[in-house]
Amino acid sequence: MKHPAERRFIPSYVLSFTAFAVVSVYLSLMMRDLGYSPVWVGILLGVFEGSAIVGPFVLGHWADKTGSFRSAIIFSLILPALAAIPLVRWVHPAISAILLAVFAFGFRSTPSLLDAITTIQIGRSGDYGKIRTWGSLSFIVFSLFLQWTPFFKPDNAGNIASWIVVTSLAAIVPVLFLPRASLTSTEHHTEKSDGEGKGIPIFSLYFIGGFAIIFLCRFAMSSVYTYFPLYLTETLQWNAVGLMFALSSASEVPFMFISAALLRRFGALKLLAVSAAGITVRLLLWALFPSKSVIIAAQLLHSLCFGIYHPAAVYFIASVFPAKERGKGMPVYLALGSGLPALIGNMIGGAVVQSAGYRPLFAIYAGVAGISVLIFCVMRKKSC
Numbered sequence: 001m002k003h004p005a006e007r008r009f010i011p012s013y014v015l016s017f018t019a020f021a022v023v024s025v026y027l028s029l030m031m032r033d034l035g036y037s038p039v040w041v042g043i044l045l046g047v048f049e050g051s052a053i054v055g056p057f058v059l060g061h062w063a064d065k066t067g068s069f070r071s072a073i074i075f076s077l078i079l080p081a082l083a084a085i086p087l088v089r090w091v092h093p094a095i096s097a098i099l100l101a102v103f104a105f106g107f108r109s110t111p112s113l114l115d116a117i118t119t120i121q122i123g124r125s126g127d128y129g130k131i132r133t134w135g136s137l138s139f140i141v142f143s144l145f146l147q148w149t150p151f152f153k154p155d156n157a158g159n160i161a162s163w164i165v166v167t168s169l170a171a172i173v174p175v176l177f178l179p180r181a182s183l184t185s186t187e188h189h190t191e192k193s194d195g196e197g198k199g200i201p202i203f204s205l206y207f208i209g210g211f212a213i214i215f216l217c218r219f220a221m222s223s224v225y226t227y228f229p230l231y232l233t234e235t236l237q238w239n240a241v242g243l244m245f246a247l248s249s250a251s252e253v254p255f256m257f258i259s260a261a262l263l264r265r266f267g268a269l270k271l272l273a274v275s276a277a278g279i280t281v282r283l284l285l286w287a288l289f290p291s292k293s294v295i296i297a298a299q300l301l302h303s304l305c306f307g308i309y310h311p312a313a314v315y316f317i318a319s320v321f322p323a324k325e326r327g328k329g330m331p332v333y334l335a336l337g338s339g340l341p342a343l344i345g346n347m348i349g350g351a352v353v354q355s356a357g358y359r360p361l362f363a364i365y366a367g368v369a370g371i372s373v374l375i376f377c378v379m380r381k382k383s384c
């Protein structure tokens with residue numbers, strides 16, 4: 001790695017992704033174990049994702065205003081720890097919705113804040129993908145640990161909540177030891193000198209088309225994060241959720257590691273289109289071939305669905321928002337490119353599952369991802 005700042009952020013990514021391994025993989029199972037139907041799981045997790053629209057904006061603004069990200073990151077990690085236990089103790093749709101909103105207000109803000117301060121500190125010449133790879137490796141190792149340890153019970157909501165508390169609080173520790181200078185929103189010298197990072201007009205074809213692709217991809221991927229675990233456990237009767245998510249994360253690591261070189265060679269939009277194609281194929285495989293071997297093979301496409309997608313999306317945001325506004329730029333990405341599409345995708349998905357089942361859901365959402373590819377083709381044709 002070129003910059004010392006790159007190494008400083010690795011422990012924060014490693015420990016925060018242990019919490020992500022619990023929440024991303026098992027939150028829908030936790031809500032199901034509390035007695036909610038697929039429709040209510042979709043609605044409540046829609047509320048969860050909807051809160052991601054608000055939290056990152058508020059905490060990002062706080063970080064930009066104070067000039068330091070430390071307090072905002074710590075606060076974002078405390079909220080999930082505070083909300084997790086009451087969530088499994090007081091089971092009522094209204095109470096669950098409020099607690100999930102508080103939970104997500106913090107949980108969805110953490111990666112936004114980490115990505116924002118990391119891209120500011122390393123500049124555009126830094127290698128964000130290599131730093132983010134450490135998060136993926138942590139996710140893989142911890143997912144496998146949860147899959148096989150006798151101390152984790154995926155069919156016990158209270159046990160899942162306890163692990164959320166422990167991992168969220170543990171992720172605060174490396175943030176406390178980061179040097180003050182590493183958490184200030186001061187532009188890296190390379191970002192000032194390379195003539196980039198000045199921002200791109202929000203009404204440009206690049207901005208609108210790029211966000212449309214990101215929005216539709218995340219809409220389609222909501223079926224992976226929310227309904228795939230339920231599909232495995234309820235339809236296939238296969239208790240391998242952690243293993244499948246570890247496999248998919250393992251496939252993303254090589255592409256995440258070389259993402260900087262890929263972005264320099266092809267640019268963000270081309271890689272986002274490749275990711276959209278990968279999402280389309282992955283969901284179609286699940287829809288058409290409900291077998292364990294096909295599911296395992298399809299999980300390897302996560303290398304495209306996220307290993308390429310996420311660095312390309314972050315690079316896209318960095319090209320649109322200058323460093324001094326990055327604390328707001330990442331929340332825009334999480335709101336329009338993650339929170340809102342996931343909210344809509346979860347709520348519609350619950351109704352589709354309830355009326356038609358999981359396989360039609362995957363087929364429909366594959367079509368949504370396919371629209372992203374068409375958008376890129378239209379953009380490319382108009383730019384010629």
